[in-house]
Amino acid sequence: MKRRTLLQATAGALTFFFTSRTSAAPVEPTRPGAYAEDFNAYLKISADGRVGCFVGKTELGQGALTVLAMLVAEELELDPAQVDVLLGDTDLCPWDLPTGGSLTMWQTAPVLRGAAAEVRAVLLGMAAKALGAAAADLALKDGAIWVKAAPTRRTTFGALVQGRKMVRHLGKVKPKPLSDCTVLGRHFPRKDALAKTTGAAKYAGDLRLPGTLHACLLRPPAHGLKLASADTAAAERVPGVRIVRDGNLLAVLHPQPDTARKALALVKGTFEGTELDVDDVRIYQYLVDKAAPGQRVVSSRGDVAAGEKRAATVVEAEYRNAYESHATLEPHTSVAKWEDGRMTVWASNQSPFVFRDSVAEALKLDKDKVRIVTPFVGGGFGGKLVAPVAVEAARIARQVPGVPIQVAWNREEDLFLDGYRPAAVVKLRAGLDASRGAITFWDSTVAGVSQGEAEFTYEMQTNRYQAPAVPDLHPLKAGAWRAPNAHTNAFARECQLDALAAKAGMDPVTLRRRLANDPRLLHLLELALEAFGWEPAPGPTGRGIGVACGAWRQALVVAVAQVAVDKTTGKVQVLRFLEAVDVGLVVNPEGARQQVEGAITMCIGQALSEEIRFKGGRILDKNFDTYLLPRFSAIPRMQVVFANSGTTITQGIGEPPVVPVAAALANAVFDATGARVTHVPFTPKRVLAALKRVPAK
Amino acid sequence: MAVPVSFVLNGKPVTVTSPRDRMLVWVLRDELGLTGTKVGCEAGLCGACTVLVDFETVLSCSTTLGDVAGKSVLTIEGLTVEGKLDPLQKAFQDHHAFQCGYCTSGMIMAAWAFLKKKPKATREQIVEAMEGNICRCGAHVRILEAVETAGKGMGGVR
Numbered sequence: 001m002k003r004r005t006l007l008q009a010t011a012g013a014l015t016f017f018f019t020s021r022t023s024a025a026p027v028e029p030t031r032p033g034a035y036a037e038d039f040n041a042y043l044k045i046s047a048d049g050r051v052g053c054f055v056g057k058t059e060l061g062q063g064a065l066t067v068l069a070m071l072v073a074e075e076l077e078l079d080p081a082q083v084d085v086l087l088g089d090t091d092l093c094p095w096d097l098p099t100g101g102s103l104t105m106w107q108t109a110p111v112l113r114g115a116a117a118e119v120r121a122v123l124l125g126m127a128a129k130a131l132g133a134a135a136a137d138l139a140l141k142d143g144a145i146w147v148k149a150a151p152t153r154r155t156t157f158g159a160l161v162q163g164r165k166m167v168r169h170l171g172k173v174k175p176k177p178l179s180d181c182t183v184l185g186r187h188f189p190r191k192d193a194l195a196k197t198t199g200a201a202k203y204a205g206d207l208r209l210p211g212t213l214h215a216c217l218l219r220p221p222a223h224g225l226k227l228a229s230a231d232t233a234a235a236e237r238v239p240g241v242r243i244v245r246d247g248n249l250l251a252v253l254h255p256q257p258d259t260a261r262k263a264l265a266l267v268k269g270t271f272e273g274t275e276l277d278v279d280d281v282r283i284y285q286y287l288v289d290k291a292a293p294g295q296r297v298v299s300s301r302g303d304v305a306a307g308e309k310r311a312a313t314v315v316e317a318e319y320r321n322a323y324e325s326h327a328t329l330e331p332h333t334s335v336a337k338w339e340d341g342r343m344t345v346w347a348s349n350q351s352p353f354v355f356r357d358s359v360a361e362a363l364k365l366d367k368d369k370v371r372i373v374t375p376f377v378g379g380g381f382g383g384k385l386v387a388p389v390a391v392e393a394a395r396i397a398r399q400v401p402g403v404p405i406q407v408a409w410n411r412e413e414d415l416f417l418d419g420y421r422p423a424a425v426v427k428l429r430a431g432l433d434a435s436r437g438a439i440t441f442w443d444s445t446v447a448g449v450s451q452g453e454a455e456f457t458y459e460m461q462t463n464r465y466q467a468p469a470v471p472d473l474h475p476l477k478a479g480a481w482r483a484p485n486a487h488t489n490a491f492a493r494e495c496q497l498d499a500l501a502a503k504a505g506m507d508p509v510t511l512r513r514r515l516a517n518d519p520r521l522l523h524l525l526e527l528a529l530e531a532f533g534w535e536p537a538p539g540p541t542g543r544g545i546g547v548a549c550g551a552w553r554q555a556l557v558v559a560v561a562q563v564a565v566d567k568t569t570g571k572v573q574v575l576r577f578l579e580a581v582d583v584g585l586v587v588n589p590e591g592a593r594q595q596v597e598g599a600i601t602m603c604i605g606q607a608l609s610e611e612i613r614f615k616g617g618r619i620l621d622k623n624f625d626t627y628l629l630p631r632f633s634a635i636p637r638m639q640v641v642f643a644n645s646g647t648t649i650t651q652g653i654g655e656p657p658v659v660p661v662a663a664a665l666a667n668a669v670f671d672a673t674g675a676r677v678t679h680v681p682f683t684p685k686r687v688l689a690a691l692k693r694v695p696a697k
Numbered sequence: 698m699a700v701p702v703s704f705v706l707n708g709k710p711v712t713v714t715s716p717r718d719r720m721l722v723w724v725l726r727d728e729l730g731l732t733g734t735k736v737g738c739e740a741g742l743c744g745a746c747t748v749l750v751d752f753e754t755v756l757s758c759s760t761t762l763g764d765v766a767g768k769s770v771l772t773i774e775g776l777t778v779e780g781k782l783d784p785l786q787k788a789f790q791d792h793h794a795f796q797c798g799y800c801t802s803g804m805i806m807a808a809w810a811f812l813k814k815k816p817k818a819t820r821e822q823i824v825e826a827m828e829g830n831i832c833r834c835g836a837h838v839r840i841l842e843a844v845e846t847a848g849k850g851m852g853g854v855r
Contacts, residue, residue, distance in 0.1 A: 061797030199733015601835025
């Protein structure tokens with residue numbers, strides 16, 4: 001039996017799992033796209049009693065390793081440190097959805113808890129037989145099981161299972177009720193802490209498989225152009241260089257990554273094709289025009305025209321956002337090796353099974369001939385849901401059997417080839433009645449994204465939401481960017497509400513209170529106000545405080561921001577930022593807090609500085625000198641409060657806190673200055689332009 | 698042209714045969730297998746490749762092998778001495794001052810060099826010192842707290 005070595009980061013440091021492919025073969029789900037029902041797919045107890053947990057998600061920094069270990073530890077009465085978690089290996093982990101959409105806690109967690117609960121019941125049954133006692137009379141903790149009345153009569157997980165596969169099955173066993181949980185909701189150290197603070201954590205680009213060749217690919221200067229011909233003579237004179245071509249892919253290979261890059265610069269390529277005639281200024285009209293023929297009503301209520309007649313205060317506005325890059329600090333990277341008729345790809349990725357399928361499709365291989373292994377991933381945010389770099393590495397590796405091929409995009413490639421947060425335009429007309437208690441009409445038309453999360457738990461007498469049938473009208477590649485669609489639509493909605501409130505002479509919170517349909521939202525608003533210590537007043541008050549609400553699935557968020565605006569330079573400095581978050585049960589409070597802080601920080605960049613500039617198919621931003629991520633000086637004082645409402649099932653938290661950030665900041669800019677910024681990012685230039693539009697008093 | 702170049706790496710003398718104009722980050726990662734130092738921008742803009750040369754922070758993507766000849770280079774791997782973590786590493790762990798971890802080596806090295814000189818730094822001074830290091834996940838608040846905690850542990854209570 002062939003033994004395979006598999007590299008994976010787990011508790012504390014790198015662990016090498018030695019496992020035979022046969023005994024570790026994954027239990028395939030009973031139907032495609034379904035979670036495996038056999039707990040053996042998720043959990044394995046080794047001879048020494050340690051519990052291994054196998055899940056097809058990946059660790060992007062969001063803390064999946066830790067929270068998944070907590071779920072298993074809870075059911076099996078272990079410390080999370082006693083659970084080894086292996087993620088993202090398509091040979092060893094059961095099928096799962098991508099690590100996106102904040103789905104790990106929402107969809108995978110119940111499956112894993114159920115599997116662990118069944119394992120607990122099976123272990124208790126085995127122990128009952130071994131100890132000659134009823135299962136109900138047994139206790140378990142830290143991998144030991146004993147008779148409660150006679151603690152010396154005991155056994156262990158390892159002794160019971162003896163490294164064999166557990167074949168007993170009990171069907172669905174309910175996990176512990178939350179009231180009995182002792183691990184969930186508590187603070188535990190991150191399982192990746194030691195590896196990540198000592199430099200030991202391995203990312204795809206850190207793998208040094210013997211004989212690795214580093215591949216740098218020839219890129220067109222602009223999207224829309226394809227390689228026509230290339231002169232590689234000069235590059236080939238560099239000692240050690242190999243050239244690989246596959247269709248219009250041309251790669252320069254060398255044992256040293258920097259030499260491969262230098263040799264690539266010697267390749268002279270000619271390209272053909274047509275670039276689109278559009279740029280980062282004209283993109284908005286481009287999207288509106290392109291969307292217009294396909295616009296359709298996707299949701300509506302009542303007669304909007306009649307509602308408009310009842311309105312006493314009407315606001316009409318157009319909201320825009322630019323293309324934004326994921327800009328993970330680790331650029332897209334994969335290492336591929338073609339050996340024994342199988343392709344193995346060590347990939348920086350968020351979706352091992354999508355990567356597997358993409359590679360299989362591109363190389364016309366059966367899916368079971370492709371294995372994706374996932375080392376630590378240096379950030380994802382939606383950008384690593386798609387597999388172009390893995391496909392590139394695999395295509396090259398297919399041409400050089402037995403040689404590991406590493407493709408690591410540099411920053412310019414990463415900014416050029418990313419699937420951006422789509423640029424978008426939201427046109428809104430809406431009205432408030434004379435009593436300032438009801439939205440009489442709300443008319444929204446979006447281009448560039450879908451209407452996702454445009455609707456919210458606000459009462460409206462009439463409304464109409466229009467979106468194009470085909471949302472992807474983009475000249476550049478668009479992708480899922482942390483809470484896709486939602487931040488675009490929430491920005492428009494929450495700024496529009498703010499404008500309505502101000503125009504009607506009322507404060508922004510009172511209007512939201514009057515419209516809120518959901519007691520959870522009312523509760524969150526109060527929580528946010530109290531924690532921030534804010535007494536809202538009709539704006540602009542000069543204090544620079546703004547509020548916004550948002551949702552992602554059943555999760556709710558209220559954001560309160562305070563900013564200072566330099567009216568000479570147009571620079572916005574964020575002073576304070578608070579989010580009140582309701583995601584149901586918070587399983588890992590420290591991890592959840594980190595996600596919220598991270599989302600706020602990331603979206604300060606989204607709101608204030610991040611924008612992909614382009615001309616035709618040429619991406620003008622090539623590095624972090626012009627593509628501006630938030631740095632330490634941009635970070636405000638932050639507060640995070642959770643409403644442990646208990647009324648909803650546990651929601652993921654990667655995305656919800658992203659949703660209202662830009663809107664809260666824009667509303668804060670209004671409160672500071674009276675200027676409405678409607679174009680994300682509101683760079684100093686756009687803030688100055690908005691200040692000029694403020695009517696003199 | 699590859700030539701032998703000697704320097705001290707994490708306290709031990711090493712000799713590398715490589716072109717003098719090769720960037721240090723590749724020498725560290727490729728020749729010496731120290732992959733804790735990361736590559737983020739290759740243009741001195743993100744700080745992920747930060748290492749110390751004679752206890753001063755340098756960006757190893759913009760520093761050549763020749764630049765460090767005869768000097769002392771300290772990388773993240775050199776901070777842990779005989780299995781004992783540096784207090785700053787411990788502080789990063791305790792504050793959960795990272796998410797994806799890709800910037801973490803550079804963050805720790807930049808903060809370590811700064812604290813050696815200025816353990817009693819104010820929050821503003823720490824911000825200024827760390828401004829060249831990018832964290833995309835948004836762990837900034839925790840990084841600042843970790844640096845403050847480590848500074849206090851070094852006797853830097855203000």
